[in-house]
Amino acid sequence: MKRITIVGYGNIGRAVLDAIEAAPDMECAGVVLRDRTKWKEKGVPAYLTVAEDVHELHKVDAALLCVPSRSVPDDAIKYLSRGIHTVDSYDLHGDAMVDLRQRLDAAGKAYGSVAVIGAGWDPGVNSMIRGIFEFSAPRGITYTNYGPGMSMGHTVAAKAIKGVRNALSVTIPLGTGLHRRMVYIELETGYDFTIVAAAIKTDGYFAKDETHVMQVEDVTALQDVGHGVNMVRKGASGRIDNQQFTFDMRINNPALTAQIMVAAARAACRQSPGCYTLLDIPIASLLYDDESTLTRRLI
Amino acid sequence: MKRITIVGYGNIGRAVLDAIEAAPDMECAGVVLRDRTKWKEKGVPAYLTVAEDVHELHKVDAALLCVPSRSVPDDAIKYLSRGIHTVDSYDLHGDAMVDLRQRLDAAGKAYGSVAVIGAGWDPGVNSMIRGIFEFSAPRGITYTNYGPGMSMGHTVAAKAIKGVRNALSVTIPLGTGLHRRMVYIELETGYDFTIVAAAIKTDGYFAKDETHVMQVEDVTALQDVGHGVNMVRKGASGRIDNQQFTFDMRINNPALTAQIMVAAARAACRQSPGCYTLLDIPIASLLYDDESTLTRRLI
Numbered sequence: 001m002k003r004i005t006i007v008g009y010g011n012i013g014r015a016v017l018d019a020i021e022a023a024p025d026m027e028c029a030g031v032v033l034r035d036r037t038k039w040k041e042k043g044v045p046a047y048l049t050v051a052e053d054v055h056e057l058h059k060v061d062a063a064l065l066c067v068p069s070r071s072v073p074d075d076a077i078k079y080l081s082r083g084i085h086t087v088d089s090y091d092l093h094g095d096a097m098v099d100l101r102q103r104l105d106a107a108g109k110a111y112g113s114v115a116v117i118g119a120g121w122d123p124g125v126n127s128m129i130r131g132i133f134e135f136s137a138p139r140g141i142t143y144t145n146y147g148p149g150m151s152m153g154h155t156v157a158a159k160a161i162k163g164v165r166n167a168l169s170v171t172i173p174l175g176t177g178l179h180r181r182m183v184y185i186e187l188e189t190g191y192d193f194t195i196v197a198a199a200i201k202t203d204g205y206f207a208k209d210e211t212h213v214m215q216v217e218d219v220t221a222l223q224d225v226g227h228g229v230n231m232v233r234k235g236a237s238g239r240i241d242n243q244q245f246t247f248d249m250r251i252n253n254p255a256l257t258a259q260i261m262v263a264a265a266r267a268a269c270r271q272s273p274g275c276y277t278l279l280d281i282p283i284a285s286l287l288y289d290d291e292s293t294l295t296r297r298l299i
Numbered sequence: 300m301k302r303i304t305i306v307g308y309g310n311i312g313r314a315v316l317d318a319i320e321a322a323p324d325m326e327c328a329g330v331v332l333r334d335r336t337k338w339k340e341k342g343v344p345a346y347l348t349v350a351e352d353v354h355e356l357h358k359v360d361a362a363l364l365c366v367p368s369r370s371v372p373d374d375a376i377k378y379l380s381r382g383i384h385t386v387d388s389y390d391l392h393g394d395a396m397v398d399l400r401q402r403l404d405a406a407g408k409a410y411g412s413v414a415v416i417g418a419g420w421d422p423g424v425n426s427m428i429r430g431i432f433e434f435s436a437p438r439g440i441t442y443t444n445y446g447p448g449m450s451m452g453h454t455v456a457a458k459a460i461k462g463v464r465n466a467l468s469v470t471i472p473l474g475t476g477l478h479r480r481m482v483y484i485e486l487e488t489g490y491d492f493t494i495v496a497a498a499i500k501t502d503g504y505f506a507k508d509e510t511h512v513m514q515v516e517d518v519t520a521l522q523d524v525g526h527g528v529n530m531v532r533k534g535a536s537g538r539i540d541n542q543q544f545t546f547d548m549r550i551n552n553p554a555l556t557a558q559i560m561v562a563a564a565r566a567a568c569r570q571s572p573g574c575y576t577l578l579d580i581p582i583a584s585l586l587y588d589d590e591s592t593l594t595r596r597l598i
Contacts, residue, residue, distance in 0.1 A: 018537030022437065098594050123598045125435055130597045131582035135562035136424055136548075136555060138321065138587070237551065237558035238317030246547040252539045256435060259536035263434035277583075277598055280590075283430035284578040288437070291579075295397050298429045299422045299576055 002061040002269050003029035004262070005054055005084075007075065009042045011225070012089070013066035015258030017045075023262055025288055030057040060084050062265040066258075073100055076115055080107040085268035087261045089120030091153075097123065097277075105275035115275040119264035120257040121249075122146070126229060128278050129247045133233040137243040140235015145173035149227030149253065151181075157205035158183050163191030164200075166219040173230060174210070181211040186219050227253040263287070301360040301568050302328035303561070304353055304383075306374065308341045310524070311388070312365035314557030316344075322561055324587055329356040359383050361564040365557075372399055375414055379406040384567035386560045388419030390452075396422065396576075404574035414574040418563035419556040420548075421445070425528060427577050428546045432532040436542040439534015444472035448526030448552065450480075456504035457482050462490030463499075465518040472529060473509070480510040485518050526552040562586070 004026050006013050013031070020028045030049035033039060039050045051057050062085040065075050069090050076086045090100060097118060104115035118124055126144060133142050147170070154169035161167075165186040172180040183200055187193055197213035200206055216222065231247040249256075263286040264278070270285045278286075284294055303325050305312050312330070319327045329348035332338060338349045350356050361384035364374050368389050375385045389399055396417060403414035417423055425443060432441050446469070453468035460466075464485040471479040482499055486492055496512035499505055515521065530546040548555075562585040563577070569584045577585075583593055 015537050015539070018539075022535075022537055093598060094595055097598050098591050101590075101594065118598055121435075125431060127598045128431060128582055131586060131593070132424060132427060134597070135582070135585040136558060138558070236321075237554040238314050238321055240314070240317075240551045240554035243551065243555060244549040246545070248545040248547075250543040252536065252542065255536040255539035256542060259435060259437070277594060279583040279593060279597060280581045282579045282581055283427055283434070284576075286434040287430060291400075292397050294430070294578060295400065295576060296393055298433070298578060299392060299396050299417055299426045 002026050002265070003059055004265055005029045005032055005057055005060045005063045006066060007032045007054075007063050007079075008066040009033060009039075009044050010066060011254040012258055012261075013064075014043060015254040016064050016066055016261060017048075018255070019259045019262040023266070023288065025266065026262065029060045032057075032063070054079065054082065054084065062087060062268050064261050064265060066261075072117075073103060076104050076117075077107045080104060080113040080115055081111050083111055083113050085114045085116075085265070087116045087119050087264040087268055089124065089257050089261055090117050091120060091123060093123065101275050101277065108273045108275050112273045114268040114271045114273055116264040116268045116278070116281065117275060118277050119261050121251070121253070121260060122229065124257075124260050124278050126231060126247075128283075129231055131279050133231070133235070133245050133247075136245065137233060137235030137237050140233055140243070142231060142233040143175070143177040145175060145177060145230040145232075146179060147171035147173045147228060150223065150225070154181060154183070154205050157203055158185060158200055161196060161199050161203065163188050163196040168219045168222055179209055181206055181209050183211060183213045184216045184219055184222055185213060186217070187215055225253045227251060301325045301564070302358050303564055304328045304331055304356055304359045304362045305365060306331045306353075306362050306378075307365040308332060308338075308343055309365060310553040311557055311560075312363075313342060314553040315363050315365055315560055316347075317554070318558045318561040322565070322587065324565065325561065328359045331356075331362070353378065353381065353383065361386060361567050363560050363564060365560075371416075372402060375403050375416075376406045379403060379412040379414055380410050382410055382412050384413045384415075384564070386415045386418050386563045386567055388423065388556050388560055389416050390419060390422060392422065400574050400576065407572045407574050411572050413567040413570045413572055415563040415567045415577070415580065416574060417576050418560050420550070420552070420559060421528065423556075423559050423577050425530060425546075427582075428530055430578050432530070432534070432544050432546075435544065436532060436534030436536050439532055439542070441530060441532040442474070442476040444474060444476060444529040444531075445478060446470035446472045446527060449522065449524070453480060453482070453504050456502055457484060457499055460495060460498050460502065462487050462495040467518045467521055478508055480505055480508050482510060482512045483515045483518055483521055484512060485516070486514055524552045526550060
C-alpha cells in the first residue's frame with residue numbers, strides 16, 4: 001500500500017482523493033495546506049489528516065502537487081530532497097518543461113527520489129499519443145485540436161484585463177490545430193464594453209486567434225469542467241503515405257488530470273531516481289495489475 | 300548506426316526494408332532466407348547481402364523476424380543466444396504470449412540480448428492504447444473494433460476447408476467488439492458451394508461470428524492490404540463516470556507493422572537484457588530524437 005499525500009486542495013486535489021480512494025494499491029496519507037485552518041472551507045473531509053508541512057504526516061511515499069504550475073518547481077524540490085516522490089501536472093511546454101526536468105532530475109538523483117512531471121492530459125496522455133503517432137508514421141503532421149472546453153490560461157488572462165469582473169474563455173477547435181476563443185465576461189460598473197473587448201482581443205493570449213467577446217450577467221452560470229481533444233495524424237510508414245490516425249476524448253477535465261496523476265504516482269514508486277515525463281515511463285508501470293495479468297488483458 | 304537484419308522477405312520483410320532505409324539511425328545488415336537462391340523471386344534488391352545464417356553477415360545489432368508467428372519462438376532464441384536483439388510481431392494473445400515472454404526473457408538475460416515481442420499494431424500499438432485508456436479511466440469497458448480489412452488468420456482457415464481453391468476473409472466491425480466475416484472463395488471443380496459454405500460457417504474460426512460466404516471467379520482481384528481499427532472506452536476517472544475515449548486508424552497493414560517493428564528495434568538497442576512487450580517500453584525509446592528535442596516537440 002503506497003501512502004500518497006495531496007498538496008493543495010482545489011479542483012484537482014479533490015479529484016485526486018477520489019482517484020486514490022478508488023485505487024487498490026494506494027491510500028491517502030493526508031493533505032498539505034499552506035493554512036491548516038482553511039481545511040473546512042476547502043472541503044477536506046474530516047477523516048483526513050491536514051498538515052502544513054509533510055513531516056507532520058506518517059510515512060509518505062509520494063506527494064501529488066495539486067498546485068499552480070508556477071509553484072511546482074520549488075514545491076517539487078522540497079519533497080524530492082526529503083526522499084518523497086513527486087507528481088505534477090505542470091503545463092508549460094517547451095524550454096520551461098526541459099528546464100524543470102533537468103532541475104528535478106538532479107534533485108531526484110541526489111536524494112534517491114523520483115519526479116514525474118507534466119502528468120496530466122496535455123502535457124501527458126496527449127504527449128504519449130503524439131509519440132505513438134510519430135513512431136507509427138515518422139513522416140507527417142500531427143494536429144492537436146482542443147475543446148470545446150474552458151481554457152484556464154485564457155480565462156485568467158481575460159480576468160486580468162481592466163474592467164473585467166469575471167470571465168470564462170472557452171476553446172473551440174477549428175481543425176488543423178487552429179482555435180476560436182469564446183470569451184464571456186461580466187463588466188465592472190463604469191467600464192465600456194467595446195474598449196474592454198478590444199483590450200482582450202489585443203492581449204498576447206488572444207491576438208493570434210479568432211476571438212469573440214460577449215458580455216453576460218453571470219459567468220458562473222456558464223461554467224462546466226467538460227473538455228475534449230481531437231488529435232489527427234496523416235503520415236508515412238516506410239514508403240507508404242496516407243496512414244491515418246485519430247485520437248479523441250470527451251472528458252471531465254479535473255477528474256482525468258487527477259486520475260493520470262495517481263497513475264503517475266504508482267509509476268514513480270517503480271522507477272529509479274530521477275525525473276520522468278510520461279514519454280519516459282512504460283505504460284505497464286502506470287497500471288495496477290502484474291505483468292502476466294496485463295499481458296492477458298491488454299496485449 | 301544500428302545494423303538490422305531482416306529475417307524472411309514476404310510482405311512484412313519488404314516493408315521493413317523501406318522503414319529501415321527511412322530511419323536516420325539504422326542500416327540494413329542483410330536479409331536471411333532459408334534458401335538463398337530464392338532472393339530474386341522474393342524480390343530482395345540486388346544491393347543487399349543475402350545469407351542463410353546470420354553469422355555470414357557483418358556486425359548485426361538486431362534481427363527483425365518477419366516470419367510466421369509459429370516460427371517466432373525458436374527463431375528468436377537462435378538470435379538471442381548469439382547476443383543479437385530480436386523483434387517480432389507475434390500475434391497470438393493470452394497464454395501463448397505470456398509463455399513466449401517467459402522463454403525469451405530467460406534467453407535474453409542468459410545471453411545479454413533483448414527481445415521485443417508482439418511489436419505490430421495488434422498486439423502492439425493497440426495494446427498501448429488499451430493501456431492508456433485503462434490508466435486514464437480504470438473502471439469501464441474498452442471495445443476493439445477491427446476492420447474493414449483482410450484477416451490473415453480467417454483467410455488461412457477458409458483456405459484449409461476442403462473444396463476451397465483460394466479465399467479471402469474480410470473483417471467488418473459491427474461495434475462493441477463484434478465482427479462480421481465476409482468470406483470470398485474460389486471453388487475447386489466438383490465441389491458443391493452450399494456444402495463448402497456450410498463447412499466454413501461451422502469452422503471454429505467462424506462459428507461464433509455472423510459469417511457470409513460468397514463464391515467469386517478471382518479472389519486476388521478483391522485483395523488489398525488496407526486495414527483499420529476503432530477502439531472506444533467509456534469509463535470512470537475517480538468518481539466521475541462517462542469519460543469517453545476513441546482511437547481510430549486507417550492504415551496499410553504491412554507498412555504499419557513494419558514501421559512499428561523498426562521502432563521496436565531502436566528500443567531493443569536501448570533496454571537492458573530480457574523480453575519486453577510494447578507495454579514495458581517507454582515511448583521515447585521507440586523514437587529517434589534525443590530527450591530534449593522530444594520534450595520540446597511532443598510534450
